[in-house]
Amino acid sequence: MESKQLLTELGDFFKIFADPTRIRILELLTDQEKCVSEISELLEVSQSAVSHQLKLLRLANVVSTEKIGQTVTYRLADDHIRIIIKYGLEHIKEAKGEKN
Amino acid sequence: MESKQLLTELGDFFKIFADPTRIRILELLTDQEKCVSEISELLEVSQSAVSHQLKLLRLANVVSTEKIGQTVTYRLADDHIRIIIKYGLEHIKEAKGEKN
DNA sequence: TGAATATATGAACAATTATTCATATAATAA
DNA sequence: TTATTATATGAATAATTGTTCATATATTCA
Numbered sequence: 465m466e467s468k469q470l471l472t473e474l475g476d477f478f479k480i481f482a483d484p485t486r487i488r489i490l491e492l493l494t495d496q497e498k499c500v501s502e503i504s505e506l507l508e509v510s511q512s513a514v515s516h517q518l519k520l521l522r523l524a525n526v527v528s529t530e531k532i533g534q535t536v537t538y539r540l541a542d543d544h545i546r547i548i549i550k551y552g553l554e555h556i557k558e559a560k561g562e563k564n
Numbered sequence: 565m566e567s568k569q570l571l572t573e574l575g576d577f578f579k580i581f582a583d584p585t586r587i588r589i590l591e592l593l594t595d596q597e598k599c600v601s602e603i604s605e606l607l608e609v610s611q612s613a614v615s616h617q618l619k620l621l622r623l624a625n626v627v628s629t630e631k632i633g634q635t636v637t638y639r640l641a642d643d644h645i646r647i648i649i650k651y652g653l654e655h656i657k658e659a660k661g662e663k664n
Numbered sequence: 665t666g667a668a669t670a671t672a673t674g675a676a677c678a679a680t681t682a683t684t685c686a687t688a689t690a691a692t693a694a
Numbered sequence: 695t696t697a698t699t700a701t702a703t704g705a706a707t708a709a710t711t712g713t714t715c716a717t718a719t720a721t722t723c724a
Contacts, residue, residue, distance in 0.1 A: 611670085634670045635670065636671065
């Protein structure tokens, strides 16, 4: 059994995925890195809201950034993120399937 | 790109993991099924709080139950849950390691 | 039937959080 | 330098949520 503190940190980590805007950003970054304005336009979420959420993603080590000129490019930090999203999607798709 | 609605459902799915009590319950059930009172005692969380959280876990298809007599046994619904917890733990342990 | 045990649940309060709005910072172009 | 563009951020409001307390339901035992 892992320590209570570590599991609380794990809960905090999963909070990152527990918001529609953030999970949409992460899924968008699964295939390709993108800059803030692209994310904002593709998801139809205000630039401010996107920046706020990207900050949380960055603080959680879930995305990394690269600044070139005025634009900041965001990408997934590592493959754990891809895998977690993948298995989450599989689970809910299966759960949906089993309802029929 | 997955649909906005599906990704919102995915966000809701991850909310399940985004609470210290729930993630501790899930980690506890990783190795062995347990009944409500065992969970309550092992985690030192009130029976009421545990039952409330177990209900959410059940509604999200994350655990399944079996009632025998007065006791209700809870277990993880499928291996996706184990895998998601596993990769989550790996991610935060690595992130910790990289700080040093 | 009545008492005891295991689990579930409704209501309410406290705490957390996502967005908007306004504005700040930084980089480029004119 | 001034204007423009890209991104970041502080404050405030609205909405969501986890726990506690009290109580309900269900099962077993005497």
